[in-house]
Amino acid sequence: MSATATVRLPGADGGLRTYRPRAEPDPAVREQGRHAPPASRTVLAAAHVVADPFADTHPGGPAAVDWDATLAFRRHLWAHGLGVAEAMDTAQRGMGLDWPVAAELITRSAAEARAAGGRIVCGAGTDQLSGPAGLDAVRAAYETQLETIEEAGAQAVLMASRALAAAARGPEDYARLYDDLLRQARRPVVLHWLGPMFDPALEGYWGSRDLDAATDTFLGIIARRPGKVDGVKVSLLDADREVRLRRRLPDGVRCYTGDDFHYPELIEGDRLGHSDALLGVFDPLAPLAAAAARMLDSGETAGFRAALDPTVPLARHLFGPPTRYYKTGVVLLAWLAGHQDHFTMVGGLQSARSLPHLARAYELADGLGLFPDPELAGARIRQLLTVHGVPQ
Secondary structure, eight states: OOTTOOEEEEOTTSOEEEEOOOSSOOHHHHOOSOOOOOSSSOEEEEOOOOBOTTSOOOTTSOOOBOHHHHHHHHHHHHHTTOEEEESSGGGTBTTTBOHHHHHHHHHHHHHHHHHHTOOEEEEEOOTTOOSOOOHHHHHHHHHHHHHHHHHTTOEEEEOOOHHHHHHOOSHHHHHHHHHHHHHHOSSOEEEEEEOTTTOGGGTTGGGOSSHHHHHHHHHHHHHHSGGGEEEEEEESSOHHHHHHHHHHSOTTOEEEEOOTTTHHHHHHOBTTBOOEEEEGGGTTTHHHHHHHHHHHHTTOHHHHHHHHGGGHHHHHHHTOSSGGGHHHHHHHHHHHTTSSSOOOOGGGGGGSSOHHHHHHHHHHHHHHTOOSSHHHHHHHHHHHHHHTTOOO
């Protein structure tokens, strides 16, 4: 069957529509070879993990990872000039990836980064805790993960903690705990503010549901030890709020946008500054995102926006509510692009999105030319649809 053979796609209205895939990938996807990282922006892709489809696992049990495919995908990101944000929420932290496997992932990926000469940052959290925990236990859990990351030779991202959100009585508890962690860190870290749309358990993080008050607490923590903070990753899906926060950061502290809805305008920036990037959507968009970011090195802002703006509809679809299940679409696209041999996820999360949602993700990605082999992608989406009862 040729790459231009039509695909019958199910829609949200319950009907079927006919789609004809494009015949060739985008030139940035087709291009081979290794690229230098962008010089004018720091751009990190939060990478997914590839599950082992043959492991005899069960819901709630230990994660089983296909290490070869997982590390190969990180080499793919480095080859395009992107950095890797490891063991973050895109890798299903707290949604199937347990701490022992995350620790192994960090150690393996950090070693791979050294061999490949790639940038890597890794998420430190408290997900080894089970059940209610006091602040001392939360601090100890963070310290264990921070030590694991720094012993591996990587830079840490202090991820927002469900356990801390549950244990903290107010902003003062956040301030004391984060100050302790920053004091202990051997090298500057990235602070992560993940909004409740990504994880409902993080509602009221930094000690207040009032985002202005939470921002003041967050900035106060940074102001006490600015030399220990490389940057902040902000995932609130509110571009105006991110810009206001960005302008209040101390000199030398980066703002890594985690806004998968407004990233082109935030990365482009304005006369007062710009955001760097740490984005889950750059996992599937890696070739296009890296090529676009390099345009900014020579001041080609119009070309940057022309390249990246058309990707936003796909990003908004993948990260549509409930946003925390965006990982399912990310892994689907990795399978369709040939980066892995199956559409299986840690914890069985491949079932977390509807068939019409997945079909639309395929259609949008194909329209962007994201698939190196459109014929392979077409064959695989037909297989998936056929299994689910959609005749082709």
